[in-house]
Amino acid sequence: xxxxxxxxxxxxxxxxxxxxxxxxxxxxxxxxxxxxxxxxxxxxxxxxxxxxxxxxxxxxxxxxxxxxxxxxxxxxxxxxxxxxxxxxxxxxxxxxxxxxxxxxxxxxxxxxxxxxxxxxxxxxxxxxxxxxxxxxxxxxxxxxxxxxxxxxxxxxxxxxxxxxxxxxxxxxxxxxxxxxxxxxxxxxxxxxxxxxxxxxxxxxxxxxxxxxxxxxxxxxxxxxxxxxxxxxxxxxxxxxxxxxxxxxxxxxxxxxxxxxxxxxxxxxxxxxxxxxxxxxxxxxxxxxxxxxxxxxxxxxxxxxxxxxxxxxxxxxxxxxxxxxxxxxxxxxxxxxxxxxxxxxxxxxxxxxxxxxxxxxxxxxxxxxxxxxxxxxxxxxxxxxxxxxxxxxxxxxxxxxxxxxxxx
Numbered sequence: 386x387x388x389x390x391x392x393x394x395x396x397x398x399x400x401x402x403x404x405x406x407x408x409x410x411x412x413x414x415x416x417x418x419x420x421x422x423x424x425x426x427x428x429x430x431x432x433x434x435x436x437x438x439x440x441x442x443x444x445x446x447x448x449x450x451x452x453x454x455x456x457x458x459x460x461x462x463x464x465x466x467x468x469x470x471x472x473x474x475x476x477x478x479x480x481x482x483x484x485x486x487x488x489x490x491x492x493x494x495x496x497x498x499x500x501x502x503x504x505x506x507x508x509x510x511x512x513x514x515x516x517x518x519x520x521x522x523x524x525x526x527x528x529x530x531x532x533x534x535x536x537x538x539x540x541x542x543x544x545x546x547x548x549x550x551x552x553x554x555x556x557x558x559x560x561x562x563x564x565x566x567x568x569x570x571x572x573x574x575x576x577x578x579x580x581x582x583x584x585x586x587x588x589x590x591x592x593x594x595x596x597x598x599x600x601x602x603x604x605x606x607x608x609x610x611x612x613x614x615x616x617x618x619x620x621x622x623x624x625x626x627x628x629x630x631x632x633x634x635x636x637x638x639x640x641x642x643x644x645x646x647x648x649x650x651x652x653x654x655x656x657x658x659x660x661x662x663x664x665x666x667x668x669x670x671x672x673x674x675x676x677x678x679x680x681x682x683x684x685x686x687x688x689x690x691x692x693x694x695x696x697x698x699x700x701x702x703x704x705x706x707x708x709x710x711x712x713x714x715x716x717x718x719x720x721x722x723x724x725x726x727x728x729x730x731x732x733x734x735x736x737x738x739x740x741x742x743x744x745x746x747x748x749x750x751x752x753x754x755x756x757x758x759x760x761x762x763x764x765x766x767x768x769x770x771x772x773x774x775x776x777x778x779x780x781x782x783x784x785x786x787x788x789x790x791x792x
Contacts, residue, residue: 451739451749451751451788451789451790451791452737452751452774452786452787452788452789453786453787453789454758454759454784454785454786454787455784455785455786455787456758456759457511458510458511458784458785459482459507459511459512459513459783459785460510460511460512460513462501462505462513463513464499464501465498465499466498466499466500466501467498467499467500468484468486468500468505468782468783469486469487469500469501470486470487470779471484471485471486471487471764471765471777471778471779471782471783472485472486472487472531472764472765472777472779473485473531473532473533473543473764473765473777474533474765474766474767474775474776474777474783475533475534475535475541475767476535476767476768476769476770476775477535477539477556478535478539479509480509480769480770480771481506481507481508481509481514482506482507482509482511482767482769482775483504483505483506483507483533483535483541484504484505484506484507484533484777484783485503485504485531485533485543485765486500486501486503486504486505487503487531487779501513501516502516502517502518503518503520503523504516504517504518504523504541504543504554504558509769511785515557515558517557517558518558522560522567523543523545523552524543524544524545524547524548524550524551524552524567524592525545525547525548525567525568531543531544531545531546531764531765532544532545532592532593532594532595532607532765533765533767534594534595534596534597536553536597536599537597537599539556540553540554540555540556540561541553541554541555541556541558542554542595542597542604543595544592544593544594544595544606545591545592546591546593546610547577547591548565548567548568548591549565549566549567549568549569549570549571549588549589549590549591549592550563550564550565550566550567550589550592551563551564551565551589551592551595551604551606552564562621562622563622564589564604564606564618564622565587565588565589565592566587566588569588570588570589570590570591570611571583571584571585571588571589571590571608571611571612572590572611575588577591577611581611581612581613581631582612583608583612583613583614583629583630583631586624587624589606589608589611589612589616590608590610590611590612591608591609591610591611591612592606592607592608592609592610593607593608593609593610593648593649593650593651594606594607594609594649594650594651594652594663595607595652596652596653596654596660597654598654598675601619601620602619602620603617603618603619603620603625603675604617604618604619604620604622605617605652605654605660606618606652607649607650607651607652607662608627608649609629609645609648609649609650610648610649613629613630613631613632613644613645613646613649614627614628614629614630614645615627615628615629615649615652615660615662615673615677617675626676626677627677628643628673628676628677629643629644629645629649629677630643630644630645631644631645632644632645632646632667637666637667637708638708640669640682642671642673642679642680642681642682643671643673643677643679645662645664645667645671646664646665646666646667647665647666648664648665648666649662649663649664649665650663650664650665650714650715650716651663651670651714651715651716651717652717653717653718653719654675655719655725655742656723656724656725657725658674658675659672659673659674659680660672660673660674660675661683661717661719661728663714663715663716663717663730664714665713665714665715666713667708668684668708668711668712668713668714669682669683669684669711669714670682670683670684670714670717670728670730681745682745683728683730683740683745684711684712684745685711685712685714685730685732685736685738685740685747685750686710686711686712686747687709687710687711687712687732687734688712688732688734688736712732712733712734712736713732713733714730714731714732715731715732715733715763716729716730716731716737716763716765716766716776717729717730717731717766718730718766718767718768718774719742719768720742720768720772721768721769721770721771721772725742726741726742726743727739727740727741727742728740728741728742729766729768729774730747731761731763731766731776732763733754733763734753734754735752735753735754735755735760735761735762735763736750736751736752736753736761737750737751737752737761737766737774737776737786738750751786758784759784761776761778761784762778763776763777763778764777764778764779765777771787771788772788773785773786773787773788774786774788
C-alpha cells in the first residue's frame with residue numbers, strides 16, 4: 386500500500402475516533418473537545434490509594450465538569466512584555482482582572498522580552514488595558530505570596546510576603562493609604578529576621594491577605610507570614626482590634642480555634658459577616674465572626690495520603706501538625722451568588738474543591754497539579770461575576786476556568 390494511502394486511512398480512523406469520543410489529540414485529562422478541565426476524570430487511575438478511597442467514600446472527590454479551562458485566555462501582552470511571576474490576582478466590579486507579579490523577578494536578557502509593571506489590568510477578554518506600580522513602593526514580594534483584593538469602591542489593596550505593609554490604591558494606581566511601614570516589621574528588632582511579636586498596633590509582619598467590610602470600611606488583614614494574627618483597622622488605618630496567636634502542634638492537630646500554625650495565606654469576608662481564614666499548615670479554614678469569635682473549622686481531604694507534609698520550624702520547635710487525611714489550604718474563595726452558598730478551596734495537589742459553606746461539606750473537586758494547560762499550581766485565586774475562576778502561580782502563569790454549568 387502506498388504511503389499516501391496509508392496516511393489517508395490513518396486520518397479517517399483518527400477523525401472517526403475523535404467524533405466517537407474514543408481518542409483525543411490533547412493530553413489525557415485535557416480534552417478540550419469534551420470541555421474537561423485539568424485532567425478531570427471519574428477516578429485517579431495513577432493513585433495507588435484508589436481502592437482504599439473507594440472504601441472511604443467521604444474522602445473521594447466527585448469530579449465536577451462545571452469548570453472548563455479556557456486555553457485562549459489571557460491574550461499575549463503588547464510591548465514585547467511577557468507575564469513574569471504572578472503571585473496575586475483579584476477582580477473588580479466590571480470583571481477586570483488585576484494580576485500582581487513579584488517585584489523581585491527579572492526577565493533573562495537573552496529571551497528578548499521584558500516584564501511589564503508589577504500590576505497588570507486585563508479586561509474580561511484577557512486584553513491588557515492598564516498597568517502600573519513602582520516596585521520600590523509596592524509591598525516587596527518573594528516566593529509565591531502576595532495578596533490582591535478589590536474593595537466595594539473598586540480600590541485595589543496589596544500586601545506582600547516580604548514586607549511590613551498593606552497598601553490601598555485607586556483603580557488607576559494612585560496610592561491612597563498605607564498601613565505599616567515599608568521595611569519595618571512587628572518583631573523584636575524591627576527586621577524580618579527578628580522574633581515575631583504579634584502585638585503592634587502600627588506595624589505588620591509579612592501580611593498575606595486582606596478583606597474590607599463594605600458596611601463600614603473596616604479592613605481585615607491576615608498578618609500571617611511572620612505574625613499569627615488577624616488585625617483589624619478602620620477605613621483610615623487606625624487600629625481597632627486583633628485576634629489570633631501561635632499554635633502548638635497539639636492545638637493544630639485538635640483544631641483549637643484562634644491559634645494558627647506557620648502560615649495564614651487566605652482571608653475572605655462573607656455577606657453574612659463571617660470571616661474565613663485559610664491556614665495552610667494547620668490544614669483548615671477557621672471561621673470567625675467579625676469580632677474574632679471562633680465558630681468552626683472547615684477542611685478538605687487529601688488526594689494522596691502517602692505524600693508527606695512539609696515540616697516547618699519556629700523557634701526551634703517542630704510545629705507542623707500530623708494530619709494525614711487533610712489537605713493544606715492554598716486558596717479560598719466565596720461563590721458569587723447572593724447567599725454565597727459555596728466555598729472554592731485550592732490545595733497544593735492541584736485540586737480546587739467546591740465546599741458547602743454552611744455545612745462545611747466538600748462536594749466535588751477538579752484539577753491536577755502540573756504545568757500543562759488545565760493543570761493547576763496555586764499562588765492566588767480569584768472569581769468573577771460569572772463564577773469563572775482565575776488561578777495564578779509564580780512559576781506557572783495565569784489560567785481561567787470557565788463556569789459552564791451546574792456542579
